[in-house]
Amino acid sequence: MAEDKRKVNYPFAMQARFGGLPKSAMVGIIVVCLGLAVLILYTFDDTSGGSDLDVFEGELVWVRCANPDCRQTYQMDKKKYFEQVQKQVRQSPASMGPVLIVCEKCGKPSLFEVVKCGNPDCGLIFRRGAAGAMDFADRCPKCRYSQTEKDREEAARRRGR
Numbered sequence: 001m002a003e004d005k006r007k008v009n010y011p012f013a014m015q016a017r018f019g020g021l022p023k024s025a026m027v028g029i030i031v032v033c034l035g036l037a038v039l040i041l042y043t044f045d046d047t048s049g050g051s052d053l054d055v056f057e058g059e060l061v062w063v064r065c066a067n068p069d070c071r072q073t074y075q076m077d078k079k080k081y082f083e084q085v086q087k088q089v090r091q092s093p094a095s096m097g098p099v100l101i102v103c104e105k106c107g108k109p110s111l112f113e114v115v116k117c118g119n120p121d122c123g124l125i126f127r128r129g130a131a132g133a134m135d136f137a138d139r140c141p142k143c144r145y146s147q148t149e150k151d152r153e154e155a156a157r158r159r160g161r
């Protein structure tokens, strides 16, 4: 019963809110909303069985433990890392901020992803996004190197040729 009521009221609510907009703009907004809904559903799909993580098979990710008694920094399987992250997100979907997973060394839920600087002369390990939200997440706070930026520059050069 409640389900039917929502279905009836929804288009009217949309019309009231976007009543001043041309029809094409409304259609655009609805298409974007639907696209986002599909994307969210796909991302948190429980039935996929984690097969979408197979692309990370064999890749490694750097992690660091925030537990002051541990503070270990090590590499772990990227697929395993994202499996843990997904599990964590499912358990507490409303929690904000970086996802902490269980540390393999001390067993505390205080492990987070870090980035190793791609500059061979530096190699600093730092928190992802240390350079701020407006910069590349892998920008090194020490030497300002960013692998993402370098990859993009190289891709742009290849296109230019």
Ligand SMILES: [Zn+2]
Binding pocket: 065, 066, 067, 070, 071, 072, 103, 104, 105, 106, 107, 108
């Ligand atoms: Zn630990």
Ligand SMILES: [Zn+2]
Binding pocket: 117, 118, 119, 122, 123, 124, 140, 141, 142, 143, 144, 145
């Ligand atoms: Zn660096």
